[in-house]
Amino acid sequence: MDLMGMMGKLKETQQKIEDTKKRLDTVLIDEQSADGLLKITLTANRKVKTISIDDSLLEDKEQLEDYLIVTLNKAIERATSVNEQELDAVAKMDMPMIPGMDNLFK
Template sequence: MKDLMGLMGKAKEMQAKFEAMQQEVASIEATGQAGGGMVSVTLSGKMEMKALKIDPSLFKEDEVEILEDLILAAHNDAKAKVEAVLQEKTREMTAGLPIPPGMKLPF
């Protein structure tokens, strides 16, 4: 019975840590770039786009597809950076817990 109570206590502690981490994650921002910095996208920890910057030299009628590709590449770069930060924070928080590999935590 003591083990069950200890487990329940750890679960409450973990829940509080997850809530704190979710608040921290909301404040994270990462900027991805493409085209040598000609296009940059900033995403929040919740993957919401916060900023988009495009070098004016890319606004040419015959280069629309290039601009579209650069925006997508910058977005994907920013997304990868946010996901890396989230993985690191999750790893720090769950250190020592027997969580199966590949288990996605609720974010």
């Protein structure tokens, strides 16, 4: 087994993962409440970019809080899914299959 070659490959893969994470900052996930009164945009790295709240929600604090929780959770789930798929693809594409190494990037 060529250890130096593998270490080089590992560094290359880590660089690709970093590049992918940077790119995921530019991938936007839009989510909204069922009635469209609350809209949220996240990056695929799960950073909130925008929150748009319809004025009608401002009159009911509890309803607004519920909307935020539900909609943010849905947006975070979608962003996480995109994030994991992208990073898994990079790790799988470049890594030689070494037993036990598949959990390294989780």
